Amino acid sequence: MLRAREKKLRLRDPERTRKRLLRAAFRTVYRSGFQSASVDAILAATNVTKGALYHHFASKEDLGYAIVDEIVAKFPHDRWLLPLERSNDNDPIDALIGIVKAIPARPRDVKGGCPLVNLAQEMSPLDEQFRKRLERIFHSWQEGIAEALRRGQHQGTVRCDLVPEESASFLIAMVEGYEVLAKNAQDPKVWNVGIKSIVGWLNSLRTPGNRKRGRSHRRV
Amino acid sequence: MLRAREKKLRLRDPERTRKRLLRAAFRTVYRSGFQSASVDAILAATNVTKGALYHHFASKEDLGYAIVDEIVAKFPHDRWLLPLERSNDNDPIDALIGIVKAIPARPRDVKGGCPLVNLAQEMSPLDEQFRKRLERIFHSWQEGIAEALRRGQHQGTVRCDLVPEESASFLIAMVEGYEVLAKNAQDPKVWNVGIKSIVGWLNSLRTPGNRKRGRSHRRV
DNA sequence: CGCAACATACCAACTAGTTTGTATGTCAAA
DNA sequence: TTTGACATACAAACTAGTTGGTATGTTGCG
Structure with missing residues (x-):
């Protein structure tokens, strides 16, 4: 060496x-x-x-394949899983809202879209090896969110009537869906409106007593 | 002739x-x-x-371009705009739920994904002419939904505290997001779970008095 | 009507350039 | 000196698009 x-x-x-x-x-x-x-x-x-x-x-x-395994996989991991792990004892809803708000909204990122979705969209129907690798990433992403929600349910901060896995994939669908819309519009404004809606939905997952609902009306 | x-x-x-x-x-x-x-x-x-x-x-x-204008544009038009127009005096939430549930979930469709998103995802950052055409489609789709929601607000069946345009694009983002997830999984089950979540969200748009909430628990 | 004059619809072969991948050679490091 | 880490030149297949030509359909005119 x-x-x-x-x-x-x-x-x-x-x-x-x-x-x-x-x-x-x-x-x-x-x-x-x-x-x-x-x-x-x-x-x-x-x-x-x-x-x-x-x-x-x-x-x-x-x-x-190496791009997927060694680069693309880092995005959900660094932006979602690590922050969720770090906020281990806080309210997971707060953590998720922070994460969503922290997703880069620079024109560059909005116009390029999400690398994970880009590759999945193009290659998953054509190449099973690509698909499997991408699915592993989606799955660990979903599992990380679901785990955080489960934690919140035990804490009492997250509604108990929701299925963590389903809410997790719903959140991912929202995020990816809005990234697609923003990418097509090539306009960060679309993404910012999306964040607002997603945050609103996330707040609706809190247990009714626990609604701190961040209605601070800071500009979105 | x-x-x-x-x-x-x-x-x-x-x-x-x-x-x-x-x-x-x-x-x-x-x-x-x-x-x-x-x-x-x-x-x-x-x-x-x-x-x-x-x-x-x-x-x-x-x-x-001709593919976009003459074929792709038909999907949102036939599956969303026409049904919404036809259900002119009914509850638009019911209409939207019907539409979402009617989106084909055959393996063929799930695996191929949404033609509109496929093209937008691939071509919008690369070719402005593609992008503009696709954006027109997205816009009229959104506008159709927003118009229906506005109608519902006048009827009293849809909550007045929501912004029709924002809810419309939120719905589109959900649908497209879930189609991306289902396409990557190459599995109609993912899409069916998505429908469930989307329908749940749509029900939450009803005015509190009006909750008929289709809790029929038919298998999803 | 009948036929010439023209326009449209189409075909097979070709061009010029790009694609991924390989065969062979060279040079640095252990 | 042997072996891994490259560099160069090339090949075979495929790319979008063009060419010159032909067959069909239409239309104006006697």
Whole structure:
């Protein structure tokens, strides 16, 4: 193992090369879709050659699978699962509202849409390997939310008459649905209105006694 | 002008040829996406030649625009706008619930997803002409629902504290979001659970006095 | 009506460029 | 020196779109 200082001077650093390929591939695929993202375009976005790419990945599909596993999977994990775990003893509804409000609404993000949905929408009907990997991500996302809701039910902050798994997938559907609408409109305003509706729905999951309903009317 | 009987025997029937191209193109694009649907594949699905295609359509994009205008636009129109208009004096919530429940849940439809979302998701960030056409469809869809809700507010069957446009786009987001989830799962069960949640939400739009809440517990 | 003049609808082959993937060679590091 | 990590050049298949030509349908005119 080389020290970091030496690592910088290395001409050949396979891990780094692989990472760069992955990142560039993700960006290109995010823009054009997987099928239309040409290998040449990915290579042009790096200064890596085709030989290097096919040294690290057996095929374009293989590269795509790695994108899903190593990059796309991070989004729900970092943005949803980690925050939910960290707010372990707080009201999960508050946590979820915070998470929803924290989803980036920059034009760049709105226009590109959700990478997970983009890939699922394009590849799931065409390639079972893609589909399975994407489904694993959706499932752990849903399970993380459901778990938080269950916690809230035990705490008494979340209504007991709802089925956590169903509410979780409903929330995911809302978020993804609005991201699709905002992406089509290419307009962050659409997304911001969506947040408002989603937050309203989330508040309706509180136990009737517990309604702190954040009616602070800060601008949305 | 030739009579219908003679028309069948005609060797050249430009309208028919155009329609056949459109239908085949729609099916191919529905399966593979627009960019990956090759012109050759579309032609192989008909017995029309490339010359004929480029006689009727200036380019592949042009063919795509025609698909949106003449085929994709029909889905929200036929499945949402027409039923809403027809149920003019009934409770719009009942009408909407009926519409949502009537969305096909056959494996074929679930696996292919919503043609409107498929195209929007793929093409809206890449081609402004696609985007505008798709946005028109989304907008008239939303406007149709909003109008029905407004009607309900005047009738007294729909809560007055909600903003019709926002509730309309919320409903669309839910429907599309769940279609994305179901498409990724490639499983109609996911969609059926979604319907349940959406119907529950729709019932929550009724004016408190008016809750007939279809709690018939028929299996979902 | 009958026929020439024209316009539309279509066909098969082709072009120029792009696609993923490979075969072979070279150079750095252990 | 051997082996992994690349680079270069290339191939075979596929891409959208064009070409020149032909068969059919329509229409104006005698």
